[in-house]
Amino acid sequence: MINRTMNQLQWIRNGRFYQFSEEATRFQNKVVVITGASSGIGRASALEFAAQGARVVLAARRRNTLLELERQIRDMGGEAISVITDVKRISDCERLVNEALEAFGQIDVLINNAGISMRATFEELELEVIKELMDTNFFGAVYCTKFALPHLLKQKGTVIGISSITGLAPLPGRSGYVASKHAMDGFLNTLRLENMDKGLNVLVVHPGFTSSEIREKALDGHCLPHGESSLDEERMMSSERVARYIARATYRRERDLVLTSQGKMVVWLHKNFPGITDRILVYQMSKENQLTIHQNAV
Numbered sequence: 001m002i003n004r005t006m007n008q009l010q011w012i013r014n015g016r017f018y019q020f021s022e023e024a025t026r027f028q029n030k031v032v033v034i035t036g037a038s039s040g041i042g043r044a045s046a047l048e049f050a051a052q053g054a055r056v057v058l059a060a061r062r063r064n065t066l067l068e069l070e071r072q073i074r075d076m077g078g079e080a081i082s083v084i085t086d087v088k089r090i091s092d093c094e095r096l097v098n099e100a101l102e103a104f105g106q107i108d109v110l111i112n113n114a115g116i117s118m119r120a121t122f123e124e125l126e127l128e129v130i131k132e133l134m135d136t137n138f139f140g141a142v143y144c145t146k147f148a149l150p151h152l153l154k155q156k157g158t159v160i161g162i163s164s165i166t167g168l169a170p171l172p173g174r175s176g177y178v179a180s181k182h183a184m185d186g187f188l189n190t191l192r193l194e195n196m197d198k199g200l201n202v203l204v205v206h207p208g209f210t211s212s213e214i215r216e217k218a219l220d221g222h223c224l225p226h227g228e229s230s231l232d233e234e235r236m237m238s239s240e241r242v243a244r245y246i247a248r249a250t251y252r253r254e255r256d257l258v259l260t261s262q263g264k265m266v267v268w269l270h271k272n273f274p275g276i277t278d279r280i281l282v283y284q285m286s287k288e289n290q291l292t293i294h295q296n297a298v
C-alpha cells in the first residue's frame, strides 16, 4: 500500500521525476489509445502518457507483452487496459475502439503507431511485401481512425500518426515502407483540413532513427522477418525520448513533429536540393554496399 502510494506520487523513469510536477497531471481525465504498444515507441508512449495522468488503452498482437506493460502501469498507480489487436483486421480495430469506450467512456487521443519495415529493392521483392506494409502501416491507421473519429470529435481530441522521415523523403530499399508513410501523411493532412472547424487536432510525427525492434522485425523480399540489424541501436534516439516529444506536442496541440537532427537535415536537403539528395542516397547505397543500406535504414 505504501509502495503504491509512493508510486502514485512518483514516476521515476530515465532520470525523469514527475512528483508534484505540472507534467504529472497534463493528461488527467484523458483517454489515450495506442496501437503497437507492445514495444519501442508505442510502449514508451504508453508509459509516458500514463505518467502524465492519462488512462491508456494498449493495442498490439502480443498478448503477454501487453499484459506485462498493463501490470507495470497499474503497479505505478496508473490505469490501463489491453486489447489484443491486429490493425490489419477491420473488426479488430472496431473492437479496440469499442473496448476503450466500454472501459473508460471516451477517447481523447488516438496514436496510430503500429508499424513494420522492410529491406529489399522493388525489383527483388515479392508483391506480398508491399501489401503487408500498406495493410499495417497505412490501412491499420485508416481503420482505427475511422472508428475512433466520432468519439475524438466529441472530445475535441487528437489523432496522431507515427509516420517517419520517409514520409517526407525517399529511401532506397524501402519502397513499400516509404509509400505507406507518404500515404499516411496525405491521409492525415487531409483529415486535418476536413475537421479544422470541428476542434480536432491532427499531429503527424516523423521520427528519425529510434532505438526499437523495428529493424529486427523488418521484412525481407520474401515477406519474412530479417531477424537482425547491423546498426548500433545505442547510438539512436531512445524510444523514451521520442515518447516525451510526442506527449509534449500532443499537449501543445501541434500539427507536426520532425525528430533527430539527421532526420531534419534529410528533410531540408530533399526539399531544397532534391536532385543532389537523390544522388547522395544512391551514392551512399553503392558505397556502403546495397545490403548494408538495406539492413540499416528504417
Ligand code: NDP
Pocket (backbone or CB within 6 Å): 035, 036, 037, 038, 039, 040, 041, 042, 059, 060, 061, 062, 085, 086, 087, 088, 113, 114, 115, 116, 136, 137, 162, 163, 164, 165, 206, 207, 208, 209, 210, 211, 212, 213, 214, 215, 217, 239, 298
Ligand atoms: P517496434 O518494432 O519496436 O514496434 C512496432 C509495434 O507495432 C509493436 O508493438 C508491434 O506489436 C506493432 N505491430 C506491428 N504490426 C502490427 C499489427 N498488424 N497489428 C498491431 N500491432 C502491430 O518499432 P518502433 O517502435 O520503432 O515503431 C513504431 C512506429 O514508429 C512505426 O510505425 C514505425 O514505422 C515508426 N518509426 C520508427 C522509427 C525507428 O527508427 N524505430 C523511425 C521512424 C518511424 P506486435 O508485434 O505485438 O503486434
